[in-house]
Amino acid sequence: MPTQKNKPSKIRRVMRFDPPTLDEAVFAAQGLADDVDGQTQIAAMLMGLPEAEVRVAVLKATAPAVRAITRPASSRPTTTRPTVIVERRTARPLMR
Template identity: 50%
Template sequence: MKKTQKSFADLPPIRVRREPPTVNEAVAAAQDLADDVEQQVEIAAGLIGLPVDEVRPHVLAAKKAKPERAPERILTHASPSRAPRTVVVERRTRPTVVIERRSRPLAPPR
C-alpha cells in the first residue's frame, strides 16, 4: 500500500517566534560595535526597541564593569642580572589574495 504524499498546502503554516534581545545582550553587542558611549546607547536602543533614555543607564553601568583592553606591551621575566626586556606586539592585516582561475582557450574547430 502506497502512502499519499502531502503537499505544502495541506500542512499548517509555519510559525516563527521573534524574541528581541535582552538589555544585557544588546549592550554587549553595542560595546563590540562602537567605542563611543552615545553610539552604544543608540545601537542598543535600536536593537531592543526601547527609548534611548531607558537604555543609557544600562550602557553606562556596563561601561564601568567592562575592563579596559590590555596594553600591547608584554614584559618578560629576566634573570636578576639583566633588566626586563620589553616586547612590542603589533597586529598587521594582510591584503586578501584573489586568485583567478583561467582555463585554456578552446581549440579552434577543424
C-alpha cells in the same frame, strides 16, 4: 511542461521574533561602537526602547570594564612552558 501546484504542507510553521534582552543588546553595541553615545543608540534601536532607559544599562556595563583594565598585574609569574630543544642531525651517507 505542466506547472506543479503548491500543496499545503501538513507541518505548521510559525515565525517567532524575540527581541534581544537589554544585556544582549548592550553587549552587541559594545562590539560595534567605542563611545557610550554610539552604544546607547545601537542598543536602543535593537531593543526598541528610548535612549534614556538604555543609557543607564550601557553606563553600568562599561564601568566594570574600565576597572578591570586599571587593575595592577599580579605579582605571580605566568605559567612557564617546558623548554623544547631541537637538534638537527645530518643525513647518513649510504654505503654501497
